[in-house]
Amino acid sequence: MTTSDSQTKNQGPSSAFVTFSLAEETYAIDVLQVQEVLKITDIAPVPGVPDYILGIINLRGDVVTVIDARRRMALPDREPDDASRIVIIDVDNQNVGILVDSVAEVVQISPDAVDPAPAVGNDQTSRFILGVTSTEEGLTILIDLNKLLSDDEWATIRNI
Template sequence: MNGSESRAGPGGRSSTYVTFSLADETYAIDVLQVQEVLKVPDITPVPGVPDYILGIINLRGDVVTVIDARRRLGLPMREPDEASRIVIIDVDRQNIGILVDSVAEVVQIPEDAVDPAPAVGNEQTSRFILGVTSSGDGLTILIDLNKLLSDEEWTTLREL
């Protein structure tokens, strides 16, 4: 497949994704769930939450929970820097922030260019992967946000 192709073949469908980086890898999430992208503000810690939850921020009067995508995906921790961003996503009509290393671009990915998630990593992290696609820049890992935010700890926290 040619990585420069931006449209699906005849009758094929494509979806739009926001790409971001974590630990020198490219990830993508459905653009329809992305509300906005922010520079990293002060995050207020919340005691007694899972370690991947960094805390909360005030976003124009709304309290938004922020998770660390690196911790959630089992990647090595890193302190935020100038390139780090918080991607505000909408999950079940609730805004959630996800800390990422940097946000890259919005891309169209044809459905037929997405391969099933490979059996790599551990079951804990591989269940968050929707699929992978390759381009001239390497692999892009598609993240299933609903699975990323669906475990019992997270569901309990969202109900608080």
């Protein structure tokens, strides 16, 4: 490998991602946006919001909107169980909860190990995908939280 090849492959330090599962697939989000991971708690429904918004929770005195990642990504519904978690993320200095099937671990993913998002699925789900990386366990789909909570959705969440 030449020096220029080495520089192309080594685009910087690895980034840390929190991995979680949805519908038997592994997804990952940037660890810097994750505030904490909670067990399922009572979620108060909010009338008149999109179906992917489950409602709100009280997190140490702060009201946090919780969205269902399965619904948001057009995956089949599933009842939460003991493994289900609410991942509290920070987007534009506001906390939002994302309900996932389970949370696995924090992994390091080198930027050169990420392939561009494939042109599969429908526009609703493919626009959330930042890229894909292959591990010994299979594929991990990197989610772009900024696209998951695009302007229209973010306006709805801020108004709750």
